[in-house]
Amino acid sequence: SLEVWPNYLEWKSGGITCPGGAFSNQLAMITARNHMFPEIKTRGYFGFGKKLIIFTSNNGHYSVEKTAITLGLGTDCVVKVPCDRRGRMRVDKLEHLIKLSLQRGETPFFVNATAGTTVL
Structure with a gap:
């Protein structure tokens, strides 16, 4: 079972069940931002000085x-x-788009990679 593997491999277990795509994407983006820039959690964007960029299909x-x-x-x-x-x-x-973003002095922080689409 999934509960056994973390103990067997000496990993910490945890997780969350997401009710849908919108919540999943929001949680992933917030987690990425907070992991890369933890100071935003306390100071917000005031004086942050970086334009964060998101890439999506x-x-x-x-x-x-x-x-x-x-x-x-x-x-x-x-x-x-x-x-x-x-x-x-x-x-x-x-x-190519990530390289252009970096050349403009922007900060790429999130790629929304998908496994399928409902658009086609």
Whole structure:
């Protein structure tokens, strides 16, 4: 069972059950932000001085933009990555867009990688 594996491997166990895609994406984005920039939890964005960038598939879930708004980042920080005709994110395009973001002095912090889409 899942409870046995962490003990067997001496890992700490834990987890959360998410009620849907929107909550899952929001939790993942908040966790990534807080892990990379823990000072935001106490100071907020005041004086932070970085433009955080989110990458998502152009077939991605609507909740990515909604979460960007909720986190106070705005939708301008959401970069849509082109997909192929089968709906797969183009990794070559993702790499190119991340490089462009870094060249502009932005801080990429989240890639919303999906395993399927309801858009096609």
